[in-house]
Amino acid sequence: MEELREEVAHMPRIGEPAPAFEAVTTHGVLKLEDFKGSWLILFSHPADFTPVCTTEFIAFTEIFPELQKRGVELLGLSVDSTSSHIAWVRNVEEKTKVKIPFPIIADLNKEVSLAYGMIHPGQSKTETVRCVFVIDPNQIIRTILYYPLTTGRNMDEILRIVDALQTTDKHAVATPANWRPGDMVVVPPPNTQEMAEERVKQGYECVDWYLCKKKL
Amino acid sequence: MACISPDGKPTESGTKMLRALKPGPSSAEEIAKNAGLPLFRVRSGLRELAQAGLAIEKDNKYELSGGGAKLTD
Numbered sequence: 359m360e361e362l363r364e365e366v367a368h369m370p371r372i373g374e375p376a377p378a379f380e381a382v383t384t385h386g387v388l389k390l391e392d393f394k395g396s397w398l399i400l401f402s403h404p405a406d407f408t409p410v411c412t413t414e415f416i417a418f419t420e421i422f423p424e425l426q427k428r429g430v431e432l433l434g435l436s437v438d439s440t441s442s443h444i445a446w447v448r449n450v451e452e453k454t455k456v457k458i459p460f461p462i463i464a465d466l467n468k469e470v471s472l473a474y475g476m477i478h479p480g481q482s483k484t485e486t487v488r489c490v491f492v493i494d495p496n497q498i499i500r501t502i503l504y505y506p507l508t509t510g511r512n513m514d515e516i517l518r519i520v521d522a523l524q525t526t527d528k529h530a531v532a533t534p535a536n537w538r539p540g541d542m543v544v545v546p547p548p549n550t551q552e553m554a555e556e557r558v559k560q561g562y563e564c565v566d567w568y569l570c571k572k573k574l
Numbered sequence: 575m576a577c578i579s580p581d582g583k584p585t586e587s588g589t590k591m592l593r594a595l596k597p598g599p600s601s602a603e604e605i606a607k608n609a610g611l612p613l614f615r616v617r618s619g620l621r622e623l624a625q626a627g628l629a630i631e632k633d634n635k636y637e638l639s640g641g642g643a644k645l646t647d
Contacts, residue, residue, distance in 0.1 A: 385576050385615060387576075389617075
């Protein structure tokens with residue numbers, strides 16, 4: 359237990375390079391660097407053949423075409439074997455007609471899970487919690503979400519995060535609460551008094567100098 | 575192995591990659607485009623094909639080895 363506590367002490371953080379890995383997956387041996395140049399959503403689930411995870415995999419498959427339009431690849435993970443993953447994927451297809459199109463890491467030695475802080479011993483000492491890591495084309499972690507074992511993830515929010523990050527990168531803006539594509543975006547606040555005085559004359563929709571929005 | 579089956583023969587995706595290499599040395603990006611496969615699959619698959627002696631890496635490009643060329647005939 360002490361050893362596990364030591365190993366999970368370092369949690370990856372937003373803005374840091376994503377920890378490198380080479381892992382056995384349902385699509386062969388993959389390295390993190392294989393995804394360089396694409397956005398990547400690395401997500402963990404507690405275990406194969408479990409109800410909430412099955413609903414999530416179907417939901418991830420449903421948003422997969424939308425993710426691909428945005429240049430995003432998906433990579434699942436759990437502490438199960440490749441044989442278990444293959445059997446589960448085949449079972450999901452047989453029972454629901456949904457074919458899981460993305461690879462799943464078989465992290466039996468927990469190498470990737472521990473590097474990404476996916477095991478939270480307070481929830482389970484053997485299973486990964488529901489993590490989502492949004493990794494950009496330069497392999498920097500841009501968003502981290504953690505959900506408990508009992509709560510399935512919200513796919514709309516995952517798509518919204520990707521849209522927000524890509525909008526931020528493209529237009530050097532921020533996005534306000536509950537932002538959706540097409541909504542006004544937040545202009546970065548001014549850093550000097552002079553810029554603050556100029557800001558209110560620039561024709562943005564401003565509540566005050568520090569909160570201005572514009573249409574893209 | 576995703577590109578080489580346990581009996582040593584290329585899988586469907588392995589064969590697609592070997593065929594995409596037939597015209598000459600190509601980058602992983604070019605092969606992904608020609609084979610219609612995701613780039614990450616091609617990068618991983620090319621490592622396997624090289625390990626199996628079916629493709630050769632030279633200056634960040636890949637080309638068929640003698641054995642790889644025979645399989646595309």
